[in-house]
Amino acid sequence: MLDVRGLLVDAVEITRTRWENEARLRGLDYQVELEASVGQNTSGSASELREVFVNLIVNAVDAMPGGGKISISCVREGGRFRLRFADTGTGMPEDVQQKIFEPFFTTKGAQGTGLGLSVSYSIIERHEGSIRVDSEHGRGTVFTIYLPACVTETTVVEESPVPVDAAPLSILVIDDEESVRETLADMLEALNHKVELATGGQEAVRMMGCADFDLVFTDLAMPDMDGWETAREIRKRCPEMNIVLVTGYGAGTLPPAGEEHLVNAVIGKPFDFSQVIEVIAAVTGQKPVLENVGA
DSSP, X not given: OEEHHHHHHHHHHHTHIIIIIHHHHTXXXXXXXXXXOTTOEEOSOHHHHHHHHHHHHHHHHHXXXXXXXXXXXXXXXXXXXXXXXXXXXXXXXXHXXXXXXXXXXXXXXXXXXXXXXXXXXXXXXXXXXXXXXXXXXXXXXXXXXXXXXXXXXXXXXXXXXXXXXXXXXXEEEEOSOHHHHHHHHHHHHHTTOEEEEESSHHHHHHHHTTOOOSEEEEESSOXXXXXXXXXXXXXXXXXXXXXXXXXXXXXTOOOOTTOTTSSSEEEESSOOHHHHHHHHHHHHOOOOOOEEOOO
């Protein structure tokens, strides 16, 4: 069983860099409020539901370019939970609402892939739930999700990673997809690590010459230089660098023949907090730090 409140707390923390730290640097103020009780348990994939919640928070921030408020709540209604993500942003007209869950439809121009909400829709459907949008242009947007409640009322403590005493690292994240790049960066920064971003292998190699990194996360499928080529070039310059390959093909992805030690570890997409902490511990020797929340 999954503690819905625990997943919502994770999503708020993952996105905190976006709506708090970066926003303050731009002189903007965002308020994020969460109301949810412990013991609201559903079933399914924690990483997938967390991805949906993160996507909705990020979209809400993007819809409030001048700052604003996001209200998140979860209440039980009979045999299901009603989750509500409300923002005070620009809202959307009726014709946009009708297309918002369609693949490749986006209101973000070149900055958006148009896949976020369509993927979220599919994830919620797979969890036997539903999602809808209610909005009025100029008066904000509300996304409402319904998820089935577990029959058993026993409270399950969601194990959620909280940095306690792990040493902060300097980490380079390489990915040509902004959404993946930013999500991983938000996770790492929430764990108190210092993060630099690169959009591809060539940029990353240039950055290696003027910065001292403890660890590199590189995507596998990138144009120009893929993850293996990027790792190869990094190894030439920094033979002892800790390198983690990020791939949608899964953690069982094998390196090229004869280059078994090209990367230190592989992490599959989608990943969650626990997986990120575990792979950092594996390649750096840091002790994994997990603290229970939601009790």
